[in-house]
Amino acid sequence: MKARELVDRYNKGFRDFSEIDLSGENLSGAGLTAIDLNNAxxxxxNLSASTLNEANLYGAKLHTAVLYRASLSDANLCEADLNGASLIKADLHGASLERTNLKDADLTGANLNAASLVNADLTGANLSCVSLVGANLEGANLTEAFLKGANLDGAKLNGANLQGANLSGASFSETNLSHANFSASDLSHANLYAANLSDALLSKADLSGANLSGANLNDANLQDADLNGAFLIDTQLGRANLEGANLSKSNCYKANFKGAFLLRTNLNGTNLNCTDFANASLQAIEDDVDHRPEYAAD
Incomplete structure (x- = not known):
């Protein structure tokens, strides 16, 4: 089917275009609200600046499609193939993208607030400056994705895989990140205030300058992580593994390290005032504290 024929039929009230072939067609600027393109x-x-709000694109093939500034709010894109698609500044708020293939897709500046991306594949995707406030990314694969400056406040990423992802300067305030995999990821200067990172894997992650104040890191694995200059005020680190981690010049005021493992942990210049180390492995900390009389571990 050609683009002109589809638009003519749509304007006459026809909505069901399931399984049609529109590959390579130009539908830029088309108004197609609530259209049914199931498995199309x-x-x-080219769907640039098109309006596809509440559209049914379940299982649709959209690989390398252009959706620049397209409006897809509340659309159904579950199990769609958007591999390599361009969704720059697209509006996808409230959209369903469960189990969707977004590998290497470009979503720079897109609006995904309250969207559902449960078990979506975003491997290598560009999500820089994306807004994902309140979005659900449970079990999503974000391996080596680029989320620099993204806003994920209040989102759900429990069980998500963010291994090797660039999350520098991203915001995760009050976000559920329990059991997520952040190993070897870049979280430098990220905002993780009051985030739930219990049982998260953060080994070899870069958390330098990050704000982890009030965060829950109980049972987290921070082995060989870099927390240089990080803010850990009133942070829960019970039973956390901090072996070989770098906490130099970090602020751990009132942090809870009960039962934590801190072998070979670098605490040079760390603020340990009012810190709780009950039942923690403190061999390296005791050595450091002896050389830093200005701080006291209460």
Whole structure:
């Protein structure tokens, strides 16, 4: 089907275009609210500035499609193939993208607030400056994704895989990140205030300058992580593994390290005032504290 024919039929009130082939067509600027494109082939299609609010794109083929500034609020994109698609500044708030393939997609500056991306594949995707406030990314694969400056406040990422992702300067305030995999990821200067990182894997992660105040890091694995200059005020680190971690010049005022493991942990210049180390492994800390009389571990 050609683009002109689809638009003519849509304007006459026809809505069901399931399984049609529109690959390579130009539908830029088209108004197609609530259209049914279930399992349609839209690969390489130009949908820039199109309106697809509440559209049914379940299982649609959209790989390498162009959706620049497209409006897809509340659309159904579950199990769609958006591999390599361009969604720069697209509006996807409230959209369903569960189990969707977004590998290497470009979502720079897109609005994904309150969207559902449960078990979506975002491997290598560009999500810089994306807004994902209140979004659900449970079990999503974000391996080596680029989320620099993204806003994920109040989102759900429990069980998500963010291994090797660039999350520098991203905001995760009050976000659920329990059991998430952040190993070897870049979280430098990220805002993780009051985030739930219990049982999270953060080994070899870069958390330098990050704000982890009030966060829950109980049972987290921070082995060889870099927390240089991080803020850990009133942070819960019970039973956390901090072996070989770098906490130099970090602020751990009133932090809870009960039962934590701190072998070879670098605490040079760390603020340990009012810190709780009950039942923690403190061999390295005791050595450091002896050389830093200005701080006291209460």
């Amino acid at each position: 082939d839209l690969s390489d299609t």
